[in-house]
Amino acid sequence: MINSQSQSLWPHIEPLLPRVEKPSRYIGSEYCTSSARAQAASGNTGGGADCPSNNWAGLDGGGSPVIDAHPRGQLTTPVPSSEHLDVALIYPDIYDIGASNQALVILYDLACRLPGVGAERAFLPWLDMAAVLRERELPLCSLESARPLKDFDLLGITLPHELVATNLCELFDLAHIPLLATGRGEDLPLVIGGGPVANNPAPLSGFFDAFCIGEGEEAFADALMALARAKRLNKSRPERLRILADLPGFYVPSIKQDKVQRQIVQAFANYPVVIDPILPFVDVSQDRFSVEIFRGCTRGCRFCAAGMVGRPVRERSADVIVQAVTQGLATTGLSEASLNSLSSTDHSQIAQVLRRLAHRYLGSDTKISLPSQRMDSFGVSMAALVCGSQKKGSLTFAPEAGTQRLRDVINKNITEDDILGAICAAYEAGWRRTKLYFMLGLPTETDEDIEAIVELANKAYNAAKDAVEDNERAKVRMSISAAVFVPKAHTPFQFCGQVPQEELNRRVHLLKSARLHKGIDLHWHDPSSSMIEAVFSRGDASLTALGIQAWKLGARFDAWSEQFDLAIWEEAASALGMDLASLAERSLGLEEPLPWDFITGGVSKEFLVREYQHSLAAVLTPDCTRATCGSCGVCNDDVLTEVVAYRG
Amino acid sequence: MAEFRLRIGFAKTGAALWLSHLELVRAMERCVRRSGLPYAISQGFNPHMKHSFSAALPVGTASLGEYMDVELVSLVKPAEALMALRAVEHYCLPIHTAEYAQKDEASLQVAFNKASYCIELADMKHDEYADLLKRLLALTEITVLKKGKPKTYDLNHYLVDAWASPGNHTALHLSLLSRPEGSLRPEVILHAAADSDYEISITSITRTALEQA
Numbered sequence: 001m002i003n004s005q006s007q008s009l010w011p012h013i014e015p016l017l018p019r020v021e022k023p024s025r026y027i028g029s030e031y032c033t034s035s036a037r038a039q040a041a042s043g044n045t046g047g048g049a050d051c052p053s054n055n056w057a058g059l060d061g062g063g064s065p066v067i068d069a070h071p072r073g074q075l076t077t078p079v080p081s082s083e084h085l086d087v088a089l090i091y092p093d094i095y096d097i098g099a100s101n102q103a104l105v106i107l108y109d110l111a112c113r114l115p116g117v118g119a120e121r122a123f124l125p126w127l128d129m130a131a132v133l134r135e136r137e138l139p140l141c142s143l144e145s146a147r148p149l150k151d152f153d154l155l156g157i158t159l160p161h162e163l164v165a166t167n168l169c170e171l172f173d174l175a176h177i178p179l180l181a182t183g184r185g186e187d188l189p190l191v192i193g194g195g196p197v198a199n200n201p202a203p204l205s206g207f208f209d210a211f212c213i214g215e216g217e218e219a220f221a222d223a224l225m226a227l228a229r230a231k232r233l234n235k236s237r238p239e240r241l242r243i244l245a246d247l248p249g250f251y252v253p254s255i256k257q258d259k260v261q262r263q264i265v266q267a268f269a270n271y272p273v274v275i276d277p278i279l280p281f282v283d284v285s286q287d288r289f290s291v292e293i294f295r296g297c298t299r300g301c302r303f304c305a306a307g308m309v310g311r312p313v314r315e316r317s318a319d320v321i322v323q324a325v326t327q328g329l330a331t332t333g334l335s336e337a338s339l340n341s342l343s344s345t346d347h348s349q350i351a352q353v354l355r356r357l358a359h360r361y362l363g364s365d366t367k368i369s370l371p372s373q374r375m376d377s378f379g380v381s382m383a384a385l386v387c388g389s390q391k392k393g394s395l396t397f398a399p400e401a402g403t404q405r406l407r408d409v410i411n412k413n414i415t416e417d418d419i420l421g422a423i424c425a426a427y428e429a430g431w432r433r434t435k436l437y438f439m440l441g442l443p444t445e446t447d448e449d450i451e452a453i454v455e456l457a458n459k460a461y462n463a464a465k466d467a468v469e470d471n472e473r474a475k476v477r478m479s480i481s482a483a484v485f486v487p488k489a490h491t492p493f494q495f496c497g498q499v500p501q502e503e504l505n506r507r508v509h510l511l512k513s514a515r516l517h518k519g520i521d522l523h524w525h526d527p528s529s530s531m532i533e534a535v536f537s538r539g540d541a542s543l544t545a546l547g548i549q550a551w552k553l554g555a556r557f558d559a560w561s562e563q564f565d566l567a568i569w570e571e572a573a574s575a576l577g578m579d580l581a582s583l584a585e586r587s588l589g590l591e592e593p594l595p596w597d598f599i600t601g602g603v604s605k606e607f608l609v610r611e612y613q614h615s616l617a618a619v620l621t622p623d624c625t626r627a628t629c630g631s632c633g634v635c636n637d638d639v640l641t642e643v644v645a646y647r648g
Numbered sequence: 649m650a651e652f653r654l655r656i657g658f659a660k661t662g663a664a665l666w667l668s669h670l671e672l673v674r675a676m677e678r679c680v681r682r683s684g685l686p687y688a689i690s691q692g693f694n695p696h697m698k699h700s701f702s703a704a705l706p707v708g709t710a711s712l713g714e715y716m717d718v719e720l721v722s723l724v725k726p727a728e729a730l731m732a733l734r735a736v737e738h739y740c741l742p743i744h745t746a747e748y749a750q751k752d753e754a755s756l757q758v759a760f761n762k763a764s765y766c767i768e769l770a771d772m773k774h775d776e777y778a779d780l781l782k783r784l785l786a787l788t789e790i791t792v793l794k795k796g797k798p799k800t801y802d803l804n805h806y807l808v809d810a811w812a813s814p815g816n817h818t819a820l821h822l823s824l825l826s827r828p829e830g831s832l833r834p835e836v837i838l839h840a841a842a843d844s845d846y847e848i849s850i851t852s853i854t855r856t857a858l859e860q861a
Contacts, residue, residue, distance in 0.1 A: 017666055017708070018708055022668075023666040023707060023708070024666050024667050024668065024671055026666075027663040027666050028663065029662065029663035029664070029740060031675075031678070031738050279678065281664075281667055281671045281674075281675055282671065283670070283671070283674070329681075330682070330684075331682070332678065332682070333677070333678030333679060333680070333681035333682035333736070334678065334681075335677075335681065363689075364689065364695075365689045365695045365696050365697060
């Protein structure tokens, strides 16, 4: 059934490397690769101890468990055999973007530890390498053993954003796998998608044999075990799809399913942090040690899909976080650790965590970073804790809207005083640069709201100047960044159409022509790719064909602004008789059946409707970890928001 | 604070030969951090590990003898330092030696100004190969384009030695000096010797040694 004798194509790939830019993208062999994980699974590594950091005296003590990777061509993963489920986990963009993706890091670690499963990774090659592979008729291969992806049992692809469709086509085409799931026979891998875009799987459903909906740690592990068993029993492709469809959280487009329950990992707090992630040679994005300090967010911003689908809030404890950071930095040798979440300063023990880490790394060259600041003086004081006297970077805040009315519409729950207070605190604490994020085209937005962005920025700039000593005033800098609102499935704003392109361009122009202080830079996002995002975020199964058509016309790497070309998409749409503008701009009825209604388990549709109605009346819904329950429908006997520290 | 300059000798092999110099530097820095050695940190706007490297290797060139100097804030016995580094080395960047450099010793780029290379060639006939070596030794100067402008090098100032492995017709060895005014890559010299008369196909280039001339 499965070809387990596939050979490494490395001898054919390596000679091509002088012809491409950054060959290190394609070599794998990073420190701490899957052989280390295989050994970890068999219990060869110690670990568990709070490893000494940059401390010579402590080296003989616990010591960090370090096992080297094997050279390519030797045993990099459990030997592919008829016994093992051969899995490739794929990020559908280049290595530089995908290697540090946390979904990939977590699921790869998990898959490598499962008995009977061998896991590898794969990425999309950049344009130059893709051309060379096509010229030599070489199929796209995995990174670790350089075996063709088409010889694997299973491809797991993470779907990070709505512009991914053309990259999927490119990936399958380079891998010599039919683009459509219906075209794949017994000898080709099953293809499973997951991640943020799987919240509305319909638009990409033609590409996938199955989707894992929600958080993957448990559901995907169950699927791997079930498929490993199915392989041993020599089950056919339809039988394996049936097995997937019967698992909680799996949507199999070829099988009728009335409901699919979104999966969440209730025990997230106790789920182990990956402290020995793969260490890329390449200077990848997010090139630091990451710890997800909590999952979920109950602030309730009405545009935010991550905040709506990620509920409930589940925190890792301060002890777990501090230990993970110290172990992770010691094991990897990275010089920066990042405390990730949707709103990191909302962690109930954040002050303790940051104080302990600041104390530990005082005087070292280790940085602790906090990706998001709460828009108040507390947020600033937390950021100040970990950067010591080094306030060279900039602090980022997201007021999202210029007027109080519109901030209330989106349930941002912050006032102008909060914003100016945070700005003053940041400049008083020593920062000289801040970034303010806004959104254009939010529901109910008027010209007044756009003008208010400029007024707010000018006020903030003046407040910043007043907050610093006279001789520092010339150093005060600020930038504002305006993104375009994209309505997302499973949010209260899913019912709202996107503002038409022409109108968005007019609003961008309005912002550009307003009188900003000279010290403020303005950046804005091109609305045209946001339109494609809007088309896919709320689309149905007919969009798979649109993705294929656009790819055939040459679109790929659409998330790279210099690669994106709206004209291609318009041509593709007209060839299929589709109208992009009407798809993006369509308002949805509150009673109308939606392509993603069958996905249950997150916030209820009643809650989304209620929130939508509240938004139109600019009525706020408070954060349930700090005030009363908003009845979003997530919590039940098995699932509960765990943060209780804030409640009176 | 007393500072100790630990000179780490390592190789760049296997998949690592495709690393850029910057990637190599980052990988070695991380190895030093993992080792737990008490490295010195620069005091300044952007604190970082105090280190320096021997002359940068081009992407695709392997090496058996690279060096990295790391300043330590306290003395660690060389054997212990070597053990600590080896425990956490990357298998493609294996560490051979760790010894202290003298206080007054020149920087790595100055101290190691003679590089020996082994160039492997695919499919050369014996007489062609002998002829290539002869022509190489007869070369007197080489002109290469530097930032679009031709620059002429007097080969006598750069080429120290050239020899063939006995009984082997696929590898050539060159020893080259690097000088303050510039340095030459071995493949440039080889291509100049071959001129347009030979199709030469280089399968690998390895820096076999870095020494004081």
